[in-house]
Amino acid sequence: MKIITAFSLIISSLFFSQIKVPDDYKKIPDILDATEYLYPFVIPGKEYEYWRVLTNDPDPDKAIIYESQAPLFMTINEPFPEKGFFQKCVGDSCFSYILACKGGRSVYFSNEQQLRDFIGTVDNIPEAILLAKTYGYSIDTQNRFTGSYKIEDHSISMYVLLSKGCPVTKESFLIKINRKTGKLTATSNGIYSKSEDCTTL
Numbered sequence: 001m002k003i004i005t006a007f008s009l010i011i012s013s014l015f016f017s018q019i020k021v022p023d024d025y026k027k028i029p030d031i032l033d034a035t036e037y038l039y040p041f042v043i044p045g046k047e048y049e050y051w052r053v054l055t056n057d058p059d060p061d062k063a064i065i066y067e068s069q070a071p072l073f074m075t076i077n078e079p080f081p082e083k084g085f086f087q088k089c090v091g092d093s094c095f096s097y098i099l100a101c102k103g104g105r106s107v108y109f110s111n112e113q114q115l116r117d118f119i120g121t122v123d124n125i126p127e128a129i130l131l132a133k134t135y136g137y138s139i140d141t142q143n144r145f146t147g148s149y150k151i152e153d154h155s156i157s158m159y160v161l162l163s164k165g166c167p168v169t170k171e172s173f174l175i176k177i178n179r180k181t182g183k184l185t186a187t188s189n190g191i192y193s194k195s196e197d198c199t200t201l
Contacts, residue, residue, distance in 0.1 A: 019172060019189050021159055025148035028125065028158070030141045035086065035096075035133065038126040039066035044100070045120015048107075051100035056080045057093045065096065081110040085134065122179045125149055128156040131182055132175060137162055145172045145189060155179055159189075168195045 031037050039053045052067030063080070084095030098109035098118055109118045112134035119127050128149070129139060137160040141147035146161040157176045163169070172189035 021144040028147045041126035048100040
């Protein structure tokens, strides 16, 4: 067991030394590692009188993750959809969705593609991280090769990670997002972590 652990540490060290993140990439702030802190930075692609992000928690007070400033006269009490984006389990509080109001009517955004449509033009890093999450990517701000970014006029580039499989593997990717269209391209930097524990992401 000690030999396997030592071997894993050697492989990880070799990986860390091989991947080079360019100096013009900045570290993603630690707080943006939590999805719920990304929504306040979202500037929707279309104008809505009001919108909020919720989970499928049956308790209305616990369900709200974020809500924009609502007009005083507006109250929206709608049942939550059967499915949503960022599905993580089965049951209560297992997925998220957006409920927006446009022209006095309620509009749902309840899957990954609809979340991308809601975001529209990618204006900032939180939006870029959310969009990346709709494709299964996440960030780890503890490493530059899984938590760095660069903003340009027409694109945002980020070093992110992808966790998958059992045993769980973590792979570093460099992704590039077209700010206007939201189109994402990805290049793998290689697997840097493998765990026999299938519950560890």
